[in-house]
Amino acid sequence: MADVSASDGTALRSVGAFLGRHGIVVAFGLFMIGFALTNERFIDMDNILGVIRSSTILGVMALGVTFVVISGNLDLSVGSMMSFSTIVVLDLHERIGPELAIPLMFAMTMSLGALIGFLVGYLRLNSLIVTLGMLSAIHGLTLTYSGGQNMDIADQQATWFSVFGQGRVLGIPVPILMFVLLAVVLATLLAKTPFGRKVYAVGGNDVAATFSGIPRARVVFMTYIISSFCVATAGLIQASRSMGSQNTVGQGMELEVLAAVILGGASLMGGAGTVFKTVIGVLILGFIQNGLLLLGLEFYVQYVVTWIIIILAVWLDIAVKRGRLWSPIA
Amino acid sequence: MRRQGLARYFRSGAIWGFIVLELIFFTVAGAFLSNSDTGFLDPGNMLLLLKQSAPLGIIALGMTVVMINGNIDLSVGAIFALCAVVMLDSMNWPILAGLGDWAIPFAWGLALLTGMGLGLVNGLIVWKTGVDAFIVTLGAMLGFRGLVFMYNGEQPTYHLNWTMVDIAEAGIFGLQTPVLVFAACILGVWLLMNKTVHGRNAYPVGDNREAAVNAGIRVGPHMVWNYVLIGFLTALSSITFYSASGSVNPNDGMLYELWIITAVVLGGTKLSGGRGSVIATVGGIIAIQLMRKGLGFIGADTAMVNLVIGSILVLVLFLDRQLNRKSKQDLRI
Numbered sequence: 001m002a003d004v005s006a007s008d009g010t011a012l013r014s015v016g017a018f019l020g021r022h023g024i025v026v027a028f029g030l031f032m033i034g035f036a037l038t039n040e041r042f043i044d045m046d047n048i049l050g051v052i053r054s055s056t057i058l059g060v061m062a063l064g065v066t067f068v069v070i071s072g073n074l075d076l077s078v079g080s081m082m083s084f085s086t087i088v089v090l091d092l093h094e095r096i097g098p099e100l101a102i103p104l105m106f107a108m109t110m111s112l113g114a115l116i117g118f119l120v121g122y123l124r125l126n127s128l129i130v131t132l133g134m135l136s137a138i139h140g141l142t143l144t145y146s147g148g149q150n151m152d153i154a155d156q157q158a159t160w161f162s163v164f165g166q167g168r169v170l171g172i173p174v175p176i177l178m179f180v181l182l183a184v185v186l187a188t189l190l191a192k193t194p195f196g197r198k199v200y201a202v203g204g205n206d207v208a209a210t211f212s213g214i215p216r217a218r219v220v221f222m223t224y225i226i227s228s229f230c231v232a233t234a235g236l237i238q239a240s241r242s243m244g245s246q247n248t249v250g251q252g253m254e255l256e257v258l259a260a261v262i263l264g265g266a267s268l269m270g271g272a273g274t275v276f277k278t279v280i281g282v283l284i285l286g287f288i289q290n291g292l293l294l295l296g297l298e299f300y301v302q303y304v305v306t307w308i309i310i311i312l313a314v315w316l317d318i319a320v321k322r323g324r325l326w327s328p329i330a
Numbered sequence: 331m332r333r334q335g336l337a338r339y340f341r342s343g344a345i346w347g348f349i350v351l352e353l354i355f356f357t358v359a360g361a362f363l364s365n366s367d368t369g370f371l372d373p374g375n376m377l378l379l380l381k382q383s384a385p386l387g388i389i390a391l392g393m394t395v396v397m398i399n400g401n402i403d404l405s406v407g408a409i410f411a412l413c414a415v416v417m418l419d420s421m422n423w424p425i426l427a428g429l430g431d432w433a434i435p436f437a438w439g440l441a442l443l444t445g446m447g448l449g450l451v452n453g454l455i456v457w458k459t460g461v462d463a464f465i466v467t468l469g470a471m472l473g474f475r476g477l478v479f480m481y482n483g484e485q486p487t488y489h490l491n492w493t494m495v496d497i498a499e500a501g502i503f504g505l506q507t508p509v510l511v512f513a514a515c516i517l518g519v520w521l522l523m524n525k526t527v528h529g530r531n532a533y534p535v536g537d538n539r540e541a542a543v544n545a546g547i548r549v550g551p552h553m554v555w556n557y558v559l560i561g562f563l564t565a566l567s568s569i570t571f572y573s574a575s576g577s578v579n580p581n582d583g584m585l586y587e588l589w590i591i592t593a594v595v596l597g598g599t600k601l602s603g604g605r606g607s608v609i610a611t612v613g614g615i616i617a618i619q620l621m622r623k624g625l626g627f628i629g630a631d632t633a634m635v636n637l638v639i640g641s642i643l644v645l646v647l648f649l650d651r652q653l654n655r656k657s658k659q660d661l662r663i
Contacts, residue, residue: 076588119644119648123648123651124651125644125647125648125651126601126647128601129595129601129643129644129647130644130647132588132591132592132643133592133639133640133641133642133643133644133647134640134644135588135640136588136592136636136637136639136640136643137636137637137639137640137641137644138640139633139636139640140632140633140634140635140636140637140638140640141633141637142633143631143632143633143636144633144634144637148631148633251584251585252584252585255404255468255471255472256472258468259468259469259472262465262468268462268464268465298479298480298483299479300476300479300480301476301480302476303472303473303475303476303479304472304473304476304477304480306469306472306473306476307469307470307472307473307474307476308469308473310465310468310469310472311455311459311461311465311466311469314461314462314465315459315460315461318459318460318461319459322460326458326459326460327457327458327459327460327550328460329457329460329539329543329549329550
């Protein structure tokens with residue numbers, strides 16, 4: 001009798017552990033099956049490619065923020081930084097042509113990333129406040145740069161610049177290819193290299209990491225460089241897709257990006273998360289939006305559903321770790 | 331020892347010193363650069379500044395309490411908009427429209443209930459699930475904004491009632507209603523934090539949650555009440571602002587949370603909780619508003635304001651770290 005109940009307990013616990021580790025993937029699978037059964041248009045290849053394509057900008061930014069979050073920091077500046085890189089690359093395109101504009105834009109965006117990395121990594125300032133300040137400062141910088149004007153590419157036929165946002169290779173949209181390529185490279189960097197392990201170590205326990213001889217400051221600095229590289233890529237896709245932009249194109253995206261990363265199971269305390277799960281988090285956000293639209297619901301219902309899903313996902317994660325559903329706080 | 335004292339002085343007094351510096355700078359610079367006939371310190375200008383500080387300031391008081399608890403609320407901007415939508419839309423309902431001017435208190439009451447209800451939802455989730463307040467309110471920011479849009483699509487919600495406008499624009503001694511409401515809120519929250527058991531409990535809850543539990547404080551309900559308080563204050567701020575304008579766009583209040591957190595942090599409240607002052611937060615709000623107004627006064631545009639405030643936030647953090655190195659551990663969230 002006792003044996004049976006004990007083995008039941010073990011089974012339950014291993015189910016719990018499995019869900020805790022792969023809950024987000026399971027939820028994603030169930031979710032997709034549910035939508036596919038209720039609506040045949042959902043599984044259509046064009047529909048799926050369309051969803052992934054519209055998620056790429058958010059997704060590319062989320063890849064970089066994953067590194068920052070795993071190292072135990074935050075990056076709230078990615079939205080205004082994306083506006084900055086979009087505006088800069090469009091303006092430079094008109095001045096010096098696409099060949100020079102793109103590398104110059106990457107250099108400018110990444111130097112902003114380097115500044116944040118210096119402040120958070122080497123000066124050990126609180127990342128939430130630093131990136132909050134940079135959100136505001138970079139927005140100001142963008143407005144100063146553009147003089148408050150929208151940027152447009154005047155002669156859209158004469159340039160190959162649109163390839164990043166609108167081109168196709170073998171029938172697959174280029175932004176999706178860039179997203180997949182970047183995801184594979186960054187996943188390898190995070191999971192298979194010494195640098196990746198250092199990112200986890202710094203996020204897990206930075207004092208212990210420092211005593212183990214890991215250069216905490218340099219690792220944090222590098223996570224912000226990676227993040228700003230991803231932001232520059234997202235800005236490039238955005239600029240190329242619309243061939244023109246407002247100054248506020250990325251406004252508010254920082255929190256949606258963070259939502260995708262958290263949905264993917266990265267902990268705000270640092271030390272947990274993977275690139276693959278962030279991609280799942282991004283896709284969940286994209287497919288929720290698409291599925292709800294196909295069900296005929298209003299566009300804005302997705303925000304409410306996202307809210308509920310984020311809290312349920314993080315709650316499930318915590319509940320499995322502490323072994324009980326409700327918080328023990330009296 | 332002396333360094334410690336200096337650090338404490340820096341924390342408590344710096345914001346007021348900063349405000350004085352701003353006043354001097356903009357008065358002097360304004361004398362050369364401004365096209366305006368009146369000086370920067372013109373009483374009318376200063377009163378306008380107080381009035382413009384009120385909407386963010388009222389919410390910032392609540393944010394201070396929540397942040398002393400070691401929590402945060404990123405959803406205030408969305409609550410601000412949703413309360414305004416409820417208030418203005420309810421006055422168009424047949425049941426209230428028939429009441430004439432008597433609809434006003436009901437509409438205000440509904441807005442306050444909405445704010446407190448949303449705060450209650452946040453607070454209960456933070457308490458019962460144990461999910462980090464940053465994540466809970468980040469989700470709520472999206473969710474509540476979604477509710478705003480679901481309510482009336484992308485259309486503005488409006489209702490014009492001249493009695494309500496008159497109340498919102500009334501005033502004594504040149505102090506308009508928003509300033510008076512702000513002052514009353516400052517007094518109320520100051521009394522709450524300094525003269526009541528609840529207020530005194532807020533500090534240990536933020537400083538060391540486990541110790542607070544062991545000391546017999548009911549930490550969960552305590553935090554829930556503070557979320558209800560910030561919801562209430564956000565609704566009050568929304569009422570004060572939208573009674574005068576009578577129209578709300580679904581995007582209103584976006585990024586308010588970031589301005590408010592900036593002000594609270596400038597006032598010296600610790601992100602990790604356990605320390606902070608209501609009065610210093612008022613200083614933080616006034617400092618930010620002075621900066622926006624002053625830069626406008628000497629002819630700089632919004633771009634410059636964003637750039638300067640962002641840089642100041644980082645600079646303050648850096649100075650704080652230099653003067654108060656002991657808190658190296660504390661500043662991690």
